[in-house]
Amino acid sequence: MSPTATWLAVVAASALVFGLKLLGHLVPEHWLAKPRVAQTAALVTVALLSALVAVQAATIGRELVADARLPALGVAAVALMLRAPFILVVVLAAATAAGLRALGMS
Template identity: 50%
Template sequence: MIWFAVLACGVGCYLLKLAGLSVPSRVLDNPVVSRVADLLPVALLSGLIAVQVFSTNGTDGPQLGVDARLAGLAVAFVALLLRAPFLLVVIAAASTAALIRLG
């Protein structure tokens, strides 16, 4: 049963990729479609980050929580505002979260 699910997911991913490649170029030349395609990954990544930073799994199920990840996110935000290189942003955020968890 598990192999059927793995194969079905593989075929589904292939068909989704094929659908994206099959879109006519006149649709992709539309400025609205181009703008949405540029901003959609940012919105999805922001949503994933928010879920990872603010959710904890308590004894009663998923709950809203704040811990060291929020401080790391804040440091990353400030570093990005200061136009720091991406690698430095990641190191600063991870170090901040690690130091808070250490203490």
């Protein structure tokens, strides 16, 4: 793909996202006040974040992998369930991954 085509794709995608965001502001407020809409929006957010975490933690390219990221994710999940501060969650997960990699787990 040429640099020009890449930039055209970036600009087109940006314009599309901006348009969708603008449309979101034009939706009547009483539609958004419905409990079902609010619950669906919350669930979609959780589902998208979960999918992103799963892809980043368990894949390299198109391959599934089980490396030091998965136990680190588990440690982070436990720390979150114990209501640890977010910075501690990040430090514990990073230390777990670093420790496992130092022990030879890729």
